[in-house]
Amino acid sequence: MNETLIPVVGVITEVKLDTPDIKNFRVVGRDGKKPFIHKPGQCAMVSLPGIGEAMFSITSSPTNEDYMEFEIKKCGCLTTWLHMLEPGQEITVRGPYGNAFPVDDAFVGKDLLIIAGGVGLAPVRSVINYCRHYRDRYGKIDIVYGSRSKEDLAFYDEIVSEWMNPDEKDVNVHLTIDREQENWDGHVGFVPNYVKELNFSTDKTVIMCGPPIMIKFTLAGLKECGFDEKQIFTTMELKMKCGIGKCGRCNIGSKYVCKDGPVFRMDELSELPDEY
Amino acid sequence: MLKILRSQLDELFALIAEKETLYIPTDATAGIAQFKKWENGMKMSDKLKTSRSAKDFFFPQTEDLVSFKKTGKKIDIIDPRTETEDFVIFGVRACDCRSFDILDRVFLAEPVDTYYKNRREHGTVVTLACSKPAETCFCQTFGIDPTAPAGDVSAWMTEDAVYFNANTEKGNAFVDVIKALATESDDTAVEAQKAATKEILAKLPIQNLKTEAFGGGKTEQYFKSPEWAELSEACLGCGTCTFVCPTCQCYDIRDFDTGHGIDRFRCWDSCMYSDFTKMAHGNPRLSQKERFRQRFMHKLVYYPENNEGIFGCVGCGRCVEKCPISMNIVKVMRTLAKEDEGK
Numbered sequence A: 001m002n003e004t005l006i007p008v009v010g011v012i013t014e015v016k017l018d019t020p021d022i023k024n025f026r027v028v029g030r031d032g033k034k035p036f037i038h039k040p041g042q043c044a045m046v047s048l049p050g051i052g053e054a055m056f057s058i059t060s061s062p063t064n065e066d067y068m069e070f071e072i073k074k075c076g077c078l079t080t081w082l083h084m085l086e087p088g089q090e091i092t093v094r095g096p097y098g099n100a101f102p103v104d105d106a107f108v109g110k111d112l113l114i115i116a117g118g119v120g121l122a123p124v125r126s127v128i129n130y131c132r133h134y135r136d137r138y139g140k141i142d143i144v145y146g147s148r149s150k151e152d153l154a155f156y157d158e159i160v161s162e163w164m165n166p167d168e169k170d171v172n173v174h175l176t177i178d179r180e181q182e183n184w185d186g187h188v189g190f191v192p193n194y195v196k197e198l199n200f201s202t203d204k205t206v207i208m209c210g211p212p213i214m215i216k217f218t219l220a221g222l223k224e225c226g227f228d229e230k231q232i233f234t235t236m237e238l239k240m241k242c243g244i245g246k247c248g249r250c251n252i253g254s255k256y257v258c259k260d261g262p263v264f265r266m267d268e269l270s271e272l273p274d275e276y
Numbered sequence B: 001m002l003k004i005l006r007s008q009l010d011e012l013f014a015l016i017a018e019k020e021t022l023y024i025p026t027d028a029t030a031g032i033a034q035f036k037k038w039e040n041g042m043k044m045s046d047k048l049k050t051s052r053s054a055k056d057f058f059f060p061q062t063e064d065l066v067s068f069k070k071t072g073k074k075i076d077i078i079d080p081r082t083e084t085e086d087f088v089i090f091g092v093r094a095c096d097c098r099s100f101d102i103l104d105r106v107f108l109a110e111p112v113d114t115y116y117k118n119r120r121e122h123g124t125v126v127t128l129a130c131s132k133p134a135e136t137c138f139c140q141t142f143g144i145d146p147t148a149p150a151g152d153v154s155a156w157m158t159e160d161a162v163y164f165n166a167n168t169e170k171g172n173a174f175v176d177v178i179k180a181l182a183t184e185s186d187d188t189a190v191e192a193q194k195a196a197t198k199e200i201l202a203k204l205p206i207q208n209l210k211t212e213a214f215g216g217g218k219t220e221q222y223f224k225s226p227e228w229a230e231l232s233e234a235c236l237g238c239g240t241c242t243f244v245c246p247t248c249q250c251y252d253i254r255d256f257d258t259g260h261g262i263d264r265f266r267c268w269d270s271c272m273y274s275d276f277t278k279m280a281h282g283n284p285r286l287s288q289k290e291r292f293r294q295r296f297m298h299k300l301v302y303y304p305e306n307n308e309g310i311f312g313c314v315g316c317g318r319c320v321e322k323c324p325i326s327m328n329i330v331k332v333m334r335t336l337a338k339e340d341e342g343k
Helices: A077-082 A118-133 A156-163 A191-198 A212-225 A266-270 B006-019 B094-107 B114-122 B169-178 B188-203 B219-223 B227-232 B240-244 B288-306 B318-322 B329-336
Strands: A008-019 A022-028 A043-048 A052-057 A068-073 A090-097 A112-117 A141-147 A171-177 A205-209 A232-235 A263-265 B002-005 B021-027 B033-037 B062-071 B074-078 B087-092 B123-128 B153-157 B161-166 B251-257 B262-268
Touching (some): A008 B074, A043 A068, A052 A068, A052 A077, A052 A118, A052 B251, A068 A077, A068 A118, A112 A118, A118 A205, A156 A171, A171 A191, A205 A212, A212 A232, A232 A266, A263 A266, B002 B006, B006 B021, B006 B087, B006 B161, B006 B169, B094 B114, B094 B123, B153 B169, B153 B188, B219 B288, B227 B288, B240 B318, B288 B329, B318 B329
Parallel strands (some): A205 A232, B021 B087, B087 B123, B123 B153
Antiparallel strands (some): A008 A022, A008 A090, A043 A052, A043 A090, A232 A263, B002 B161, B062 B074, B062 B262
């Protein structure tokens, strides 16, 4: 029987300081393999026993068969502890939880517009790398990603060396930072405005993740441009304890974000009470 | 049906307890009715219901989920569970019995909660029909007949005898055990008791609340009701209603450092608490109004939406009796459905 509340051991094999407050953790099981398989957008409960347990999106793509990655921003008790861990340290993981982005159905054959802000790139990075892996299944991929500063752009090395690589077929990355700074000749400005400026054709399927304020204004901008809510997918975050729709914390309306989400199509999300 | 004389009750309990652990409602210290493990000489309470609901048997207030041993950078994971014994809960009322169905739909839904399932499989529920329902009772509102409770075995207690009817396979096994003491009987006495109880029920003040106004699909209608502000105004946020509620099932998971390792346990939690939804970066339910609304919206709209119209309340009346500021689901239903208007 699937003992879903009992985790398995995960071993941290690599820790990378990605931005001043975000670290990337590579995790494998004790046998050196991935702890479990997942789909893009799914999450896992990560814990340091004695400190706490919380839900994190699995930022690595399922096509990465060697390890699982978590991109974790230091912002609370557990994440502060996690940031102190070093390679070789064991943690616990359980999952995968939640639904996933519809990479194998609704996204197939579509031009994709991926919009992210800050650490919100973490869950959609799984989608980006999955789609890059199965490149022929999808149309053009546009990525709009913004953060406070150049240093705060997560996965910056990967973005520049891989996603922006001239050999990448039909992948366009549009980076932006909030304020002017030295060593930055790219776009400056907030994500919602940049998305409007870029004036994308409205036949794209949108995948969006970032701080609530970014989602709110980007959504409004997209609608103004003529996008329908049914074309827009996002992923949610609420307090979670069980991950299986029973502990009651992530309940909004008749939905449980851990089980019925975290991925929602905007029109489905609009039907739920405004409590997130 | 089977009949056992009330004078044989001690013998009956001894007979059941020979095979399985038996729990009965008994008047504990200071007259509080509480389910307790039966021991020789323990008398059954004649109170209508126990102070706490019967959900503890399947969803205890606290329970160890998993233990960890940390050695340097290594973590070992231990499942602390030992084998569950079979047990019998005797004297569960119709309302509490229905609450098990409501909890089943949460804990037994995929992915199954094995902790709950294990207890559920090992427990035999012997219900007891109500003969003296209280003014705080409103189970009939939710289609529960307190004179014909469900469970593995239904029982009726009259002045001089107890009558039993098995409803399930587990119930048949129970009845086989007690046969040694019982005689076959017709249902004349039971029917007479039912009729007498129904006369009392008809006179109770809140037995027939209107439920048609609630159910799935009503989120838009009620979520933004201006009434929530006033309904929740006096709420202390103490969570008493959730803890005495037989259907409230929200829980927390926490770690306790024993000094020798870490015990991860779950315990009842309450959506009435500010911490319930609080994350490192903020809290979507900032005021008591929102937390109060969540509890009632869940019972009256969200739960039915996911469960074929079944409400997340059984009308046991515990919250009506225990709320320190006298706010409860009855008042919420009446206010939202504007039941008082035109009266």
